[in-house]
Amino acid sequence: MSDFIDKLKETFVVDDRWQYLLRGLGNTLIITLCAAVLGILLGFIVAMIRSTHDKTGKLKIANIFCRIYLTVIRGTPMVVQLLIMYFVIFATLSSKYKIVVAILSFGINSGAYVAEIVRSGIMSIDNGQFEAGASLGLSYRRTMLFIILPQAFKNVLPALANEVIVLLKETSVAGYIGMEDLTKGGDIIRANTYQAFMPLLAVAAIYLIMVIILTALVGKLERRLAKNDRR
Amino acid sequence: MTDAKKNAAPKVNIDALDCMIKVSDLHKSFGDLHILKGINTEVKQGEKVVIIGPSGSGKSTFLRCLNLLERPTSGSIYLDGVDLLKLNEKGVCYMRQSMGMVFQHFNLFPHLTIRRNITLAPVKLGLMTEEKANEKADDLLEKVGLYDKCDAYPSQLSGGQKQRIAIARALAMNPEVMLFDEPTSALDPEMVGEVLNLMKQLAEDGMTMIVVTHEMGFAKEVASRVMFMDDGQILEEAPPQEFFSNPKNDRTKLFLSKVLI
Numbered sequence: 001m002s003d004f005i006d007k008l009k010e011t012f013v014v015d016d017r018w019q020y021l022l023r024g025l026g027n028t029l030i031i032t033l034c035a036a037v038l039g040i041l042l043g044f045i046v047a048m049i050r051s052t053h054d055k056t057g058k059l060k061i062a063n064i065f066c067r068i069y070l071t072v073i074r075g076t077p078m079v080v081q082l083l084i085m086y087f088v089i090f091a092t093l094s095s096k097y098k099i100v101v102a103i104l105s106f107g108i109n110s111g112a113y114v115a116e117i118v119r120s121g122i123m124s125i126d127n128g129q130f131e132a133g134a135s136l137g138l139s140y141r142r143t144m145l146f147i148i149l150p151q152a153f154k155n156v157l158p159a160l161a162n163e164v165i166v167l168l169k170e171t172s173v174a175g176y177i178g179m180e181d182l183t184k185g186g187d188i189i190r191a192n193t194y195q196a197f198m199p200l201l202a203v204a205a206i207y208l209i210m211v212i213i214l215t216a217l218v219g220k221l222e223r224r225l226a227k228n229d230r231r
Numbered sequence: 232m233t234d235a236k237k238n239a240a241p242k243v244n245i246d247a248l249d250c251m252i253k254v255s256d257l258h259k260s261f262g263d264l265h266i267l268k269g270i271n272t273e274v275k276q277g278e279k280v281v282i283i284g285p286s287g288s289g290k291s292t293f294l295r296c297l298n299l300l301e302r303p304t305s306g307s308i309y310l311d312g313v314d315l316l317k318l319n320e321k322g323v324c325y326m327r328q329s330m331g332m333v334f335q336h337f338n339l340f341p342h343l344t345i346r347r348n349i350t351l352a353p354v355k356l357g358l359m360t361e362e363k364a365n366e367k368a369d370d371l372l373e374k375v376g377l378y379d380k381c382d383a384y385p386s387q388l389s390g391g392q393k394q395r396i397a398i399a400r401a402l403a404m405n406p407e408v409m410l411f412d413e414p415t416s417a418l419d420p421e422m423v424g425e426v427l428n429l430m431k432q433l434a435e436d437g438m439t440m441i442v443v444t445h446e447m448g449f450a451k452e453v454a455s456r457v458m459f460m461d462d463g464q465i466l467e468e469a470p471p472q473e474f475f476s477n478p479k480n481d482r483t484k485l486f487l488s489k490v491l492i
Binding site: 124128129131132133134135136137138139142146147149151154 | 298300320321324325326327328331332334336338339340341342351352355356383400401404
């Protein structure tokens with residue numbers, strides 16, 4: 001027992017090592033939050049372009065660009081994208097902007113998945129809804145904004161939340177470009193103390209708690225949105 | 232017509248002004264499938280035209296061409312002397328504001344309350360203030376007898392109630408003409424009556440109506456003209472007394488002999 005407490009002390013208390021985890025957690029949260037916002041924004045724009053093209057045949061060229069984006073991003077590993085972003089595209093950038101590069105990479109990656117989620121949500125809305133909007137004199141854009149998107153958003157909310165959870169866990173590869181995120185923080189402790197069990201388990205537990213909280217929040221939101229369509 | 236409508240469609244054809252809607256040589260194909268094969272007809276203000284015919288005859292397609300939910304392959308449609316096929320996108324939106332449409336499957340907006348279903352379009356299009364639109368919605372709900380449902384959601388309504396709300400939603404735009412695409416076909420038999428009664432009331436108020444339906448009773452009672460379509464063409468048009476008692480076309484006779492009136 002005292003052995004266990006010694007290990008605990010050595011891992012977290014000696015040299016204030018817990019700060020590695022705290023700082024790492026901070027970075028992980030910043031990257032996840034900003035990348036999620038960027039990804040959802042990007043995803044909605046791409047989904048709009050793609051579904052407008054599918055429904056009306058317009059925006060041909062924009063649609064081609066979107067398809068290339070989706071194919072490339074979904075066809076290559078996240079880590080490789082991160083490395084290319086940091087060591088090729090932003091090679092000349094000062095390393096203190098690392099976090100911006102990480103946010104950009106994760107956001108652009110997540111956007112591709114969000115785009116397909118949202119698009120499937122839009123395409124799943126009955127065509128009659130588009131027609132009803134049009135028959136009232138609403139333009140395509142207004143119909144989309146006031147009639148289709150609110151319904152589509154509700155339908156894809158669980159999938160969207162899932163994507164954010166995946167994103168949160170995915171940011172653990174940020175260490176590849178030297179970002180001190182939560183995983184990297186635990187890893188630094190492991191390297192310093194030659195103890196793997198404590199720091200890595202702590203890291204896993206922190207991820208797990210965050211995911212559980214996120215899942216609970218989404219459940220709450222879903223129930224609130226579901227209020228108006230008891231069937 | 233509002234100023235906005237005039238701006239969107241400046242060219243008015245005087246020859247086409249003697250009637251509200253004038254359709255000439257309208258064709259519509261879906262790929263190789265030739266659905267409408269040259270439709271020519273006119274609808275005057277206040278007329279109630281009922282279109283009947285076997286399924287697949289192009290009735291619904293014709294109706295949906297009138298407000299350009301389907302884009303005709305060729306031909307022309309004039310509304311108040313304006314050629315609809317020459318309108319730009321904005322012009323099409325303005326045109327649709329004056330043509331209400333009621334669908335077979337209601338197509339209410341499930342995420343909005345009944346009142347918001349009715350007020351959404353007038354408010355978002357800037358035709359009415361929120362307050363004014365709510366007043367109008369309450370009047371319309373009173374008219375269709377569903378005022379107590381104003382804060383309910385569509386999923387809480389029966390089919391007949393949904394269709395009455397759909398009619399109220401279309402009326403909120405103050406349309407010049409109402410298009411009905413088989414409004415009672417998806418309803419339980421019990422609920423057909425309430426919708427038809429509302430439509431009769433509308434007809435008595437002088438609304439111009441074009442109705443695709445299988446309700447022969449409604450056609451007999453309300454129509455000022457019955458139109459029989461088959462194979463993408465109008466085979467016969469006549470006032471209901473004449474149409475039902477003395478049909479001229481053989482295909483019409485066959486059709487009428489098979490339907491229960």
